[in-house]
Each structure stands twice: as structure tokens, then as C-alpha cells.
Amino acid sequence: MNQHRQRRRALRLLLVALAALVLLPFAVPSTVATAAPGTTFQNPIVGTPNSADPWLGYHNGSYYYAATTWTGSIYLRKSSTLAGLKTAAETRVFQMSQTNATSNMWAPSLHLLNGRWYLYYSAGPSSCCGGQRQHVLESAGSDPMGPYTYKAKLNLMPNDGWAIDGSVMTVGGANYFVFSAFTNNGSFESGATQNLYISRMTNPWTVAAHGTLISQPTLAWERQGNPVNEGPYVLQRGGRTFLTYSASYCQTPDYKIGALELTGSDPMVRSHWTKMANPLFQRSDANGVYGPAHHTFFTSPDGTEDWIVYHANSSASQGCGTTRTSRAQRISWNPDGTPNLGVPVSTSTVLAGPSGENSNPGAVSVRRLQSYNFQDRYVRHADFTVRIDPNVSPALDGQFRVVAGLADGGAGYVSFESVNYPGYYLRHDNYVLKLAPNDGSSTFRADATFRQVAGLASSSWSSYRSYNFPDRYIRHSDYVLRIDPISTDTARQDATFRLVS
Structure with missing residues (x-):
């Protein structure tokens, strides 16, 4: 292979890599505006x-x-x-x-x-x-x-x-x-x-x-x-x-x-x-x-x-x-x-x-998280476990304050605080999500922080990538929430959500 062909092939590979980066969901800017508590x-x-x-x-x-x-x-x-x-x-x-x-x-x-x-x-x-x-x-x-x-x-x-x-x-x-x-x-x-x-x-x-x-x-x-x-x-x-x-x-x-x-x-x-x-x-x-x-x-x-x-x-x-x-x-x-x-x-x-x-401006957003592939179901806590359910009762179990990430407050990083259990956040533990009180540790902050990205199943929705396990996303499995690597169409749908009032 002569040098000219090598250069052309290298250029093609570089363009493909750049296109892949653009299409990666974590490259999409966050759509959540978080306020400062x-x-x-x-x-x-x-x-x-x-x-x-x-x-x-x-x-x-x-x-x-x-x-x-x-x-x-x-x-x-x-x-x-x-x-x-x-x-x-x-x-x-x-x-x-x-x-x-x-x-x-x-x-x-x-x-x-x-x-x-x-x-x-x-x-x-x-x-x-x-x-x-x-x-x-x-x-x-x-x-x-x-x-x-x-x-x-x-x-x-x-x-x-x-x-x-x-x-x-x-x-x-x-x-x-x-x-x-x-x-x-x-x-x-x-x-x-x-x-x-x-x-x-x-x-x-x-x-x-x-x-x-x-x-x-x-x-x-x-x-x-x-x-x-x-x-x-x-x-x-x-x-x-x-x-x-x-x-x-x-x-x-x-x-x-x-x-x-x-x-x-x-x-x-x-x-x-x-x-x-x-x-x-x-x-x-x-x-x-x-x-x-x-x-x-x-x-x-x-x-x-x-x-x-x-x-x-x-x-x-x-x-x-x-x-x-x-x-x-x-x-x-x-x-x-x-x-x-x-x-x-x-x-x-x-x-x-x-x-x-x-003088921090703005109120903290209170939202529900709707499932993409089970749109009658919403994320909720029940006895501190986290799952998706229809007809959430009591309704406050399905409402969360979307705040700046506890481990990283930069653009796109969020944490989810319970409305009716102040100081309790969604965090993963052995890859399973639960509602737990913030103990102030760096481990808790990392486990409770997620990067909001374009939805893996639909770019008009959102997915949430783990802060400390960036190869894993929040998804539901048998209605229970966990963080997993995502590789199939079904998993991409399970890992896609929408923030609603």
C-alpha cells in the first residue's frame, strides 16, 4: 500500500471516529436546568x-x-x-x-x-x-x-x-x-x-x-x-x-x-x-x-x-x-x-x-420519570426499593427534585432527591437502585450522580449514565431499576425515560 492510499485510509478512519463521537449520547447537551439549593x-x-x-x-x-x-x-x-x-x-x-x-x-x-x-x-x-x-x-x-x-x-x-x-x-x-x-x-x-x-x-x-x-x-x-x-x-x-x-x-x-x-x-x-x-x-x-x-x-x-x-x-x-x-x-x-x-x-x-x-436564583424542579416502553409506568420508591409502577400511590413516592449532581454539579450531571423523604436520593448499590439517605461520603455522592444524555431509544427522551460506572445506564429490569451496560434494542428502551410534571 503506497503512502497516498495509507493517508486516505487514515483520513476515512478519523472521519468515522469523529462521526461516532458526535452520535454518542453523552455528547448531547443536557436538557435539564438545575437550580442551586x-x-x-x-x-x-x-x-x-x-x-x-x-x-x-x-x-x-x-x-x-x-x-x-x-x-x-x-x-x-x-x-x-x-x-x-x-x-x-x-x-x-x-x-x-x-x-x-x-x-x-x-x-x-x-x-x-x-x-x-x-x-x-x-x-x-x-x-x-x-x-x-x-x-x-x-x-x-x-x-x-x-x-x-x-x-x-x-x-x-x-x-x-x-x-x-x-x-x-x-x-x-x-x-x-x-x-x-x-x-x-x-x-x-x-x-x-x-x-x-x-x-x-x-x-x-x-x-x-x-x-x-x-x-x-x-x-x-x-x-x-x-x-x-x-x-x-x-x-x-x-x-x-x-x-x-x-x-x-x-x-x-x-x-x-x-x-x-x-x-x-x-x-x-x-x-x-x-x-x-x-x-x-x-x-x-x-x-x-x-x-x-x-x-x-x-x-x-x-x-x-x-x-x-x-x-x-x-x-x-x-x-x-x-x-x-x-x-x-x-x-x-x-x-x-x-x-x-x-x-x-x-x-x-x-x-x-x-x-x-x-441569592441563588430559581426553584428546584420537581419531576416524575416516565418509562419509554411502559408509558403508563413511572419511577417510584416503595419501601426504599426503586421500580416503575402504574398509578403510583401515594403520588409523592413518584416525585423527585432534579438537582445538580452531588458528585459533579457541572452541566448535564443530576441527582434525584425524594420529595417526601428530604435528604434521600436515588443511588445504586451493587448495581441496584434504591432510595437512601445522603451520608455525606464521596461514595454516596458518586453513586447518586448521573449524566443526563439523549435517550438511547429516542433522542427526544433521556437516558441517565452512571457517574462512577460510565459504561452503565439506569434501566428497568422486571420493573426494578438498576444500572447495566446497554447493548440490545430492548435494553435501550428499558434505559430511556422522560421527565414530566
Whole structure:
């Protein structure tokens, strides 16, 4: 073969190789636009001792945090990230000196009303805990850090009766104060049933009348240890109002969260509230979380995510004292419009911070993954296994947040986080996919990262190549998902999916 023919043959081989590269699916740009979630963190967001009964809000670029101190001092923390609250300084914003309210500060709750912040709290004398009453501070301006001045003690129950855990709920443009007190205006020492009450407010420091009863602990899961409804806090979405609350006795690991829904028009009428039959949030022995309750809600900086902050213990033997720590996680919503608070996550699980922290733009996409060759089936988790099923129920098991790849956040690399199990991602283990909590390791990040490429069976769909086994793709086999090398037409169809809403 002469040199001229050799050069022509080499040129042909080079052109063939280049054409093959162009046709390879991983050379096609990604069609998924991923957003930037916030700084990662692990619970607790604030540790002992001042971390029970937490309140957390986001305002003008910062998070603000307050919790029970058991003393006469009220402290706030401020941070630009949720993760930063753990080491943020405690700033004392008030030292109590009012008659019979010099100690045992519980359950602070802040509300921005008419351009000023109002800080509501329970307090009593140094002897705990029969003297607890509700008090309110007023800020000098619009800064949550104050300064604050004492405004009033709220007249909530007959004969200045016992009242705790109050917060403000706004419905139809009117403000209401929701709180916890005892049946028949009983005392802390009497052991009476602890209920939820509501009063309409004439201004942020005055109620129009004593509280009206709206909920009693009548269900078995509300009566473990003692019959208790306390810690009410409003959660609203889509024109619906839910009043969430803590149920059962805080000294037990079965302290949990329930909810009422306002199904009538008047919040002051008990029959206009409907109690949800089952708790929304409760202990998880598997995750080592006990007594998860007394909570508030906040919205992510970009306004696209709803979050819960709550306290919990790490041992079933711990109770109502200073062992409780503050924790946070994203919540979701069921297709019927009711809140889904999920399962309290382990303190070893790495969570992505709220979307939009540090001015990161854009919401994280929530999508379903539809099978190419079984188009009535969608990827879902079921007892942490991953498969394709029709008619996914509960529907949230088939929804995932498509985020930048945990191992490589570059263009085209993605990870799939469960909507209803925050911090849990699709990852492969011995080539089989499962839903697992992010343990923060480099191995987990690699196993949970995939390159989105043009679909192996159709370029208008997508396929997902393993980050750390680049010869393997996500595919279904007998409806179960795994990563495999792909060499047949059937396998190419099994490895092709479409992201849908």
C-alpha cells in the first residue's frame, strides 16, 4: 500500500471516529436546568441548652431563630444561611422583670404585624410551672432583632388562668391568637386535659374576649402519657388553613404533630374546624428521632419551598427538658392539598439547604420519570426499593427534585432527591437502585450522580449514565431499576425515560 492510499485510509478512519463521537449520547447537551439549593447541613440546626420549642423565620435576607430558655432572658440568633444558625451568636433582646413573669420563658413566637415585630412568649415565676401566662413584646421598628419593649400580658382565660404556647393566625384579614390551656380553666397541678383555644385580637397586644375552645385531645394518639393539645401554629396554602399542634405528653417519645383544618368560615366556631384523623409527624425509631413536635413553619428565600422547624430528642428516655434540640427539614404537599410533613430525618443525613439561599436564583424542579416502553409506568420508591409502577400511590413516592449532581454539579450531571423523604436520593448499590439517605461520603455522592444524555431509544427522551460506572445506564429490569451496560434494542428502551410534571 503506497503512502497516498495509507493517508486516505487514515483520513476515512478519523472521519468515522469523529462521526461516532458526535452520535454518542453523552455528547448531547443536557436538557435539564438545575437550580442551586442552599448550603448543606445536618440536624440539629441548634443544639442544647436553648433549643426546645423553636421559632424560625426568614426576613430580608436572613434567618431569625428563638427558642425556650427556661430563664428570664429571651435570645435571638441571626444568620444568612440555615446552616449558620448553629454557630450564630445568641443576642439577648429582653430581660424579664414583670410581676410573676421573671423566669421559665417558653415557646417564643414572632410575628410581623403592621410593620412591627411582636414577640409572644410564655413566662412565670421561678417556681415552675403553674404560673405560666402569655406576654408580648413590641419592636421599635421593622428589625426582628429589636430593640423590644414590654407591651402587655394577654387576658386569655377567666381569672387570669394558665395559658401557654401562643401564636398569631390571620384569616380573612383578621388576627386571632391561638394557644393552649386547661379544661374548665384548670391549673397545671390539677392534671386536667390540655386543649386548644382561640381569641380574636383587637390589636397585637389585646384580645377581644377570653379564649374559645376549638380542640380537645380525643383521639388515642393525642393521649399518650397525658391528654394534650398544645403549641398551635398556622400553615396555609391554596386558600386553605391548617392549624397544626403538638399532641400527647412531651415527657414521652410519642409527642407528635396533628392538625385541624378550617372547613367552615368562622375560626371562632369549633364546628368549623375538622380534625385530621392521623398524626402528621411522629417518632422514627429507625432514624433515632423521638418526640418530634413543638414546631413552626417558614418559607425558603426564593418562596418555592415550605419548611418545618421542630424539636426532638435522640433517645426514647429523654423528655421535656434541655436534651431537646432544634431540627429542620423541607415539607411537601399531597395531591389533595393537605400537608405532608414526612418522616423526621436522622441527624446523620445530609440535607440541602432551602432553595434560594445566598441569592441563588430559581426553584428546584420537581419531576416524575416516565418509562419509554411502559408509558403508563413511572419511577417510584416503595419501601426504599426503586421500580416503575402504574398509578403510583401515594403520588409523592413518584416525585423527585432534579438537582445538580452531588458528585459533579457541572452541566448535564443530576441527582434525584425524594420529595417526601428530604435528604434521600436515588443511588445504586451493587448495581441496584434504591432510595437512601445522603451520608455525606464521596461514595454516596458518586453513586447518586448521573449524566443526563439523549435517550438511547429516542433522542427526544433521556437516558441517565452512571457517574462512577460510565459504561452503565439506569434501566428497568422486571420493573426494578438498576444500572447495566446497554447493548440490545430492548435494553435501550428499558434505559430511556422522560421527565414530566
